Amino acid sequence: MPMDPMINVASVGPCRLCGQGRLVISRDDSSHELFVCCEECETEWASPDATRSLEHATRDVHGRSTPLAREDLVGHPWHAFLW
Numbered sequence: 001m002p003m004d005p006m007i008n009v010a011s012v013g014p015c016r017l018c019g020q021g022r023l024v025i026s027r028d029d030s031s032h033e034l035f036v037c038c039e040e041c042e043t044e045w046a047s048p049d050a051t052r053s054l055e056h057a058t059r060d061v062h063g064r065s066t067p068l069a070r071e072d073l074v075g076h077p078w079h080a081f082l083w
Helices: 077-081
Strands: 011-014 022-028 034-038 065-067
Touching: 034 065
Parallel strands: none
Antiparallel strands: 011 022, 022 034, 022 065
16 A cells, blocks of 8 residues: 655644644745645745744745655755754
C-alpha cells in the first residue's frame, strides 16, 4: 500500500493565521520558487522565517504548487525549520 504523501510533508508548524492547517514548504510549479503555504487557508509566506509575522502573509502570489517532502530539503537551509 503506498504511503500518503501528506504524512511526510515538509511542515514548519501550525498556521499562525487560521490555527487549523500546517505550514507546508512548497515549490511553485512554474517558477520553482520555494515558499511556505498553509494547507487549509492557503495563506503564503516567502520563507519559514517570514511565518513569524502575520504582516508578511500574502495570498495568490504563487500559482499551482507542489508540497515538498522532508527529504527534499536535506542540505537546504530551510531544513532547520522542519517540525
